[in-house]
Amino acid sequence: MSIQTAAKRRIDMPALLAWFVVLMVIVGLFSPIFGPDYGVMDVPSLAVCLVILAIAGVRYELGFMRNLIGDLILGLVAATSAWLLVSTVSQHVGEAKLGFWALVVATWAASWLFVERLALWKSRSQSLARIVNLAIPAIFGITLLVLWQLVVTGAGVPKVLLPAPSEIWLRLINSVPTLWADFQQTFLKAVLAGYIIGCGSAFLIAILVDRVPFLRRGLLPIGNLVSALPIIGVAPIMVMWFGFDWPSKAAVVIIMTFFPMLVNTVAGLAASDAMQRDLMRTYASNYWQTLFKLRLPMAMPFIFNALKINSTLALIGAIVAEFFGTPIVGMGFRISTEVGRMNVDMVWAEIAVAALAGSLFYGAVALIERAVTFWHPSIRG
Amino acid sequence: MTALASAKDTGTVEQTTSASPKRVIDIDNLSLTFETNDGPVHALADIDLKIDEGDFVSFIGPSGCGKTTLLRVIADLERPTAGSITVNGVSPEEARLNRAYGYVFQAAALYPWRTIAKNVALPLEIMGLPKAEQQDRIARNMDLVNLSGFEKKFPWQLSGGMQQRASIARALAVEPDLLLMDEPFGALDEIVRDHLNEQLLQLWAKTNKTVVFVTHSIPEAVFLSSKIVVLCPRPGRIYDVIDSDLPRERNLDIRETPEFLKIAHRVRDGLRAGHSYED
Amino acid sequence: MTDVSLPTTRSSNPFAGLMSGTVGPVVVVVSAILAIWYMAAVALNTPFQQEIYERASQTDVPLSQLVTDTLAQERPVLPAPHQVVVEIWNTTVEKKITSKRSLIFHSGITLSSTLLGFLIGTTLGILLAIGIVHSRVLDKSLMPWIISSQTIPILAIAPMIIVVLNAVGISGLLPKALISTYLSFFPVAVGMVKGLRSPEVIHMDLVHTYSASRVQAFWKLRLPYAVPFLFTSMKIGMAASLVGAIVGELPTGAVAGLGARLLAGSYYGQTIQIWSALLMAAFLAGSLVALIGVLEKQTLKRMGMAR
Numbered sequence: 001m002s003i004q005t006a007a008k009r010r011i012d013m014p015a016l017l018a019w020f021v022v023l024m025v026i027v028g029l030f031s032p033i034f035g036p037d038y039g040v041m042d043v044p045s046l047a048v049c050l051v052i053l054a055i056a057g058v059r060y061e062l063g064f065m066r067n068l069i070g071d072l073i074l075g076l077v078a079a080t081s082a083w084l085l086v087s088t089v090s091q092h093v094g095e096a097k098l099g100f101w102a103l104v105v106a107t108w109a110a111s112w113l114f115v116e117r118l119a120l121w122k123s124r125s126q127s128l129a130r131i132v133n134l135a136i137p138a139i140f141g142i143t144l145l146v147l148w149q150l151v152v153t154g155a156g157v158p159k160v161l162l163p164a165p166s167e168i169w170l171r172l173i174n175s176v177p178t179l180w181a182d183f184q185q186t187f188l189k190a191v192l193a194g195y196i197i198g199c200g201s202a203f204l205i206a207i208l209v210d211r212v213p214f215l216r217r218g219l220l221p222i223g224n225l226v227s228a229l230p231i232i233g234v235a236p237i238m239v240m241w242f243g244f245d246w247p248s249k250a251a252v253v254i255i256m257t258f259f260p261m262l263v264n265t266v267a268g269l270a271a272s273d274a275m276q277r278d279l280m281r282t283y284a285s286n287y288w289q290t291l292f293k294l295r296l297p298m299a300m301p302f303i304f305n306a307l308k309i310n311s312t313l314a315l316i317g318a319i320v321a322e323f324f325g326t327p328i329v330g331m332g333f334r335i336s337t338e339v340g341r342m343n344v345d346m347v348w349a350e351i352a353v354a355a356l357a358g359s360l361f362y363g364a365v366a367l368i369e370r371a372v373t374f375w376h377p378s379i380r381g
Numbered sequence: 382m383t384a385l386a387s388a389k390d391t392g393t394v395e396q397t398t399s400a401s402p403k404r405v406i407d408i409d410n411l412s413l414t415f416e417t418n419d420g421p422v423h424a425l426a427d428i429d430l431k432i433d434e435g436d437f438v439s440f441i442g443p444s445g446c447g448k449t450t451l452l453r454v455i456a457d458l459e460r461p462t463a464g465s466i467t468v469n470g471v472s473p474e475e476a477r478l479n480r481a482y483g484y485v486f487q488a489a490a491l492y493p494w495r496t497i498a499k500n501v502a503l504p505l506e507i508m509g510l511p512k513a514e515q516q517d518r519i520a521r522n523m524d525l526v527n528l529s530g531f532e533k534k535f536p537w538q539l540s541g542g543m544q545q546r547a548s549i550a551r552a553l554a555v556e557p558d559l560l561l562m563d564e565p566f567g568a569l570d571e572i573v574r575d576h577l578n579e580q581l582l583q584l585w586a587k588t589n590k591t592v593v594f595v596t597h598s599i600p601e602a603v604f605l606s607s608k609i610v611v612l613c614p615r616p617g618r619i620y621d622v623i624d625s626d627l628p629r630e631r632n633l634d635i636r637e638t639p640e641f642l643k644i645a646h647r648v649r650d651g652l653r654a655g656h657s658y659e660d
Numbered sequence: 661m662t663d664v665s666l667p668t669t670r671s672s673n674p675f676a677g678l679m680s681g682t683v684g685p686v687v688v689v690v691s692a693i694l695a696i697w698y699m700a701a702v703a704l705n706t707p708f709q710q711e712i713y714e715r716a717s718q719t720d721v722p723l724s725q726l727v728t729d730t731l732a733q734e735r736p737v738l739p740a741p742h743q744v745v746v747e748i749w750n751t752t753v754e755k756k757i758t759s760k761r762s763l764i765f766h767s768g769i770t771l772s773s774t775l776l777g778f779l780i781g782t783t784l785g786i787l788l789a790i791g792i793v794h795s796r797v798l799d800k801s802l803m804p805w806i807i808s809s810q811t812i813p814i815l816a817i818a819p820m821i822i823v824v825l826n827a828v829g830i831s832g833l834l835p836k837a838l839i840s841t842y843l844s845f846f847p848v849a850v851g852m853v854k855g856l857r858s859p860e861v862i863h864m865d866l867v868h869t870y871s872a873s874r875v876q877a878f879w880k881l882r883l884p885y886a887v888p889f890l891f892t893s894m895k896i897g898m899a900a901s902l903v904g905a906i907v908g909e910l911p912t913g914a915v916a917g918l919g920a921r922l923l924a925g926s927y928y929g930q931t932i933q934i935w936s937a938l939l940m941a942a943f944l945a946g947s948l949v950a951l952i953g954v955l956e957k958q959t960l961k962r963m964g965m966a967r
Contacts, residue, residue: 013795013797112797115797115800115801116797119796119797119800133800136797136800136801137800137801137803137804137805139801140801140802140805141805160824160827161824161827161828162824214685214688215685215689217681217682217684217685217686218682218684218685218686218688218689219685219689221682221686222686222689222690222693225946227899228895228896228899228945228946228949229899229941229942229945229946230899230902230903230906230941230942230945232903232906232907233906233918233919233922233934233937233938233941234938235922236922236923236925236926236934237931237934237935237938239926240737240926240929240931241737275486275487275488275490276490276492278453278456278458278484278486279484279486279490280507281457281458281477282456282457282458282477282482282483282484282561283480283503283504283507283508283555284477284478284479284480284507285507289506289507293492293503293506293507294492297492297494320907320910323910324923324926325926335820339820339823340823342827344820344824347820373494374494375493375494375535375537376493377537380537
């Protein structure tokens with residue numbers, strides 16, 4: 001692969017970005033920042049911002065300090081200018097003009113340049129490589145948030161349409177009790193109960209199905225078909241049958257998680273190859289010994305694949321099921337009512353909680369997977 | 382062709398009936414036919430073979446001659462469609478349930494989630510042996526294949542040759558009457574293979590096990606065996622059985638001696654004659 | 661191979677052959693499901709039926725009467741399969757397509773936003789994959805976010821996206837299609853990245869010795885290798901896209917589409933309507949995925965990759 005990247009006539013991305021930064025700084029210098037007659041020099045902090053960005057761009061172009069320290073300084077410069085932009089624009093909401101946008105783009109390009117340089121770092125030690133691998137997506141995420149903040153405040157996007165991250169954060173820390181109650185109702189009750197029952201029962205049925213070849217041939221095509229169906233549509237029926245409270249949501253989660261788990265477990269149980277089964281046969285191993293010592297360990301990568309898919313499906317199922325009727329608590333309930341009241345920042349706060357819960361849930365399953373299937377080529381790397 | 386083969390077979394019967402050791406495998410007029418979509422395939426036809434205790438028997442032949450199938454029939458991994466076979470005087474299935482077999486496959490087939498020691502312990506756990514006995518056998522057999530010190534490693538941390546040695550230790554741990562080996566060194570390079578061949582001979586001398594060994598390498602077969610069975614394809618049948626008069630104690634230099642080359646020559650002749658070039 | 665005269669002696673017992681394939685077992689399992697469905701329908705609908713009998717002070721109702729009555733309620737807890745089939749028949753064949761009560765009309769609306777979203781999502785997914793495969797920075801910075809984007813329950817914000825876009829005057833097909841896009845781009849992007857990286861090192865090295873450019877390597881090597889992956893992920897993407905379209909229809913006040921039918925059905929307790937919309941959605945999903953399957957077979961056959 002390294003040969004490929006060294007291929008001829010490759011565009012020199014860092015140089016391009018550095019030139020772009022310089023160009024944007026020049027644009028920023030000669031056009032109004034806020035309102036019709038607000039130049040760079042009228043906003044001292046932005047002038048500073050402009051200077052350091054220009055230094056960053058020129059520094060790279062002149063080949064000055066193209067090393068680790070230089071790269072770190074570049075990152076620092078990008079962060080500082082982002083901070084200056086965020087703090088100045090909060091005093092001039094919705095007044096951004098061409099010069100401001102040029103500076104925003106320049107900052108963005110500078111942080112891209114930083115990431116580009118970061119990716120080129122030769123990993124001297126394992127821990128450094130790991131930090132870089134974590135830092136790159138983190139910087140990407142932060143950049144996205146900063147851009148969101150700058151664009152929303154700079155252009156004065158109405159709060160109803162898209163609130164700024166800072167507003168969402170404020171709303172989030174101001175309504176922790178409500179969010180916690182919703183989280184309890186939806187995640188701790190409906191999602192977890194449904195997930196455990198759904199995955200557990202599918203696992204047991206998969207072992208039964210595997211034991212009976214007739215069932216395997218009959219159920220597997222149906223299971224595959226059902227996996228492709230919009231199962232979420234059973235939500236209104238479940239609400240009708242099991243009432244408004246969390247059991248009906250758990251039922252939806254059970255149905256949604258059941259089939260991926262069934263199909264994957266059955267496929268996993270068939271994953272052991274003929275040689276390994278022959279080996280167990282020469283030991284005169286019985287069905288259960290073969291199951292526990294060979295086939296279940298072999299099926300683990302498949303089972304965890306289903307567990308990971310299901311961790312996101314479960315949350316989606318529970319939240320959407322709440323659109324069809326809930327008591328006055330729950331993440332889905334909050335989202336649908338606050339949308340109705342146009343309290344979009346509360347909706348986003350709820351989404352942030354859901355995203356965090358979903359990511360942590362997924363991450364937890366992935367961690368257990370690493371521990372259980374440490375031997376699998378995809379994990380041991 | 383069949384007339385010739387059966388003539389050879391009667392010769393073998395005379396030879397082996399005069400021998401005194403215990404009879405381990407007795408195959409009589411055995412055939413195996415697979416039913417496929419393209420019609421029946423005669424994998425094995427009219428096989429007669431006797432193997433005594435302490436023999437090192439090699440099956441050699443071109444691909445498709447049924448040498449692996451014959452080994453699998455002995456191990457009760459395939460059932461014959463005609464004829465009879467006994468192992469230790471009972472059916473292969475009974476022998477399997479008595480845990481008479483240690484089978485080594487072409488690949489090591491170690492479980493990646495178990496350490497080497499745990500892999501060797503696998504058949505012992507299935508047999509339900511007490512823990513102390515398991516530990517004892519693991520230590521003994523790891524030592525036998527020169528893998529002491531690698532107990533805590535995982536299979537994927539070892540080289541191919543070491544993995545295959547671990548799988549031999551696993552087979553020996555069962556303390557089987559019969560060690561069945563299906564081209565165990567086929568995937569390894571020549572240097573490693575020579576080395577393992579020497580080790581296998583030492584192992585055979587130490588344990589005095591009966592070994593059935595499938596290979597397609599003439600030097601390997603001659604170097605290892607006390608008896609070489611040459612098979613030929615379509616249908617899979619025995620073409621020649623050669624009793625080796627080489628001494629039991631051998632090292633790799635023996636491959637340059639005239640006696641060795643004589644036997645190798647006879648094997649090659651058998652392979653050539655048995656190979657039908659019409660198709 | 662051309663030997664046709666050879667009589668096939670296999671499977672002297674046709675029934676045994678049928679049961680050893682997949683068709684027989686599937687038929688048996690499906691009929692078992694239908695039987696269970698009928699029994700469950702009787703069991704679940706009995707309490708309400710008995711209430712009716714009590715109100716009408718009918719006392720000793722024969723069992724056969726009870727069974728037929730439970731399977732013919734107007735708003736049953738669980739409608740019987742034949743009731744759902746009759747409802748689907750009435751709302752598809754019997755109604756004009758332009759009618760608001762025609763299920764085909766509603767399916768068509770859901771289908772159009774599904775397809776639009778799927779199209780945008782697939783294109784986006786492929787473009788992202790190409791970028792990720794060719795740029796290390798994109799790979800390192802974007803890939804983790806693509807994966808974690810799916811841990812965000814996007815369906816949960818579907819209603820908000822619709823409402824917000826409606827507020828700024830974007831309404832109709834596009835908002836729903838955007839949700840389908842979000843759901844379908846992910847499997848396509850991940851599958852394509854896998855596919856574009858699937859050529860073995862020796863093949864890449866071979867093309868490198870020809871001193872082929874990256875563009876040539878892409879068209880001649882990476883893309884053909886990625887095609888099977890593309891179709892597999894397109895099937896997943898299509899299914900996800902339909903789910904997105906249905907959920908996207910929930911908050912718009914139940915105007916049109918299969919999702920709207922579900923919601924309206926749940927408001928008014930029209931269980932038969934819910935079930936018929938559900939079956940229709942299932943049918944749509946099944947046939948869309950099957951359609952991609954047919955396309956896949958044809959394409960792979962033409963590329964000489966069919967097994």
